[in-house]
Amino acid sequence: MLFDIVGAGAVGLLYTSGLIRAGIHVRLWTRTKQQADILRTEGLMVTERDGSLTRWRQVEAYPFQEAAQVIQDSGSPIEILGLFVKQTHLTNSFINQLGALPRATDSLFVCFQNGIGHIERLQSVIAGEQLVKAVTTEAATRVEANRIIHAGSGITWLGQDLTSCERLQKNIKVLNNLLNQAGFQSNLSNNIDNMIYHKLLINAVINPITAMLRIPNGELLQTERRVQLMRDVYEEVTSIYREAGIPVANDAWDNVQLVCRNTAHNTSSMLADVLQGRSTEIDSITGELLRKADAHALNVPVQRALYQFIQALDPMNPLL
Incomplete structure (x- = not known):
């Protein structure tokens, strides 16, 4: 299973680290080419809750502006995409670029944004049944482009507004299992709102x-x-x-x-x-x-x- 993560802030990097630890293939998309280069060449470092340092030397990272071409050339369309950018980054241009990315017909876009209003905007380019709402109380701080501190463990909840087809519902369960494998306490919710x-x-x-x-x-x-x-x-x-x-x-x-x-x-x-x-x-x-x-x-x-x-x-x- 390929897991794309868009947004290399503190929480995006935290989930990247957990997924890599679980042996899951992660493709990370950053806002700048500079950060992508640092992550590829120097790796990702995480100061864990117990004070220990974890370092991942193999991080597949690219600037988001290259996403469409990289995905097309790889022949690996989006299956599950975790969207970790802030609401301020959800410009019309960004949303249109996100919606144009090559993706599988049963792909899922998992939205970790604070606040409200973003799901309605994303529905202009992504089918509502493919959008998963996520709430997490995991806490992290980014201290450098490739270094974070895991400040607090929490719970992740996943849910949808719509009743999706059986295949998409199965994928949501797969997503939930992947996050648990990655060390996050993840649950499905019927009352995500x-x-x-x-x-x-x-x-x-x-x-x-x-x-x-x-x-x-x-x-x-x-x-x-x-x-x-x-x-x-x-x-x-x-x-x-x-x-x-x-x-x-x-x-x-x-x-x-x-x-x-x-x-x-x-x-x-x-x-x-x-x-x-x-x-x-x-x-x-x-x-x-x-x-x-x-x-x-x-x-x-x-x-x-x-x-x-x-x-x-x-x-x-x-x-x-």
């Missing part, structure tokens, strides 16, 4: 505030004012969920705080983007929530203020 919205709630509370205050996750719990700000955001998000008919778990607030404690030293992905001067995923997280709030005529001033603040930090924002 609930899990996506649960993670969205956590991201909507933690990511913008850490990016605004420029602090690691655990420091959100260090003062009463920070906790109150988190609570204000949480209450607004759950009010949007209630109006939209999205379930909220009874222990959702406790889970938000638990994530802060369990990832106390982690830099959120949004804060990392701000520190690196990159565009953030604020539009696919808080922006999507604001669109839902507007649809229900809800007043959510804290959400709107956070959205505007993070947008103002974006060096690529054309309105600035």
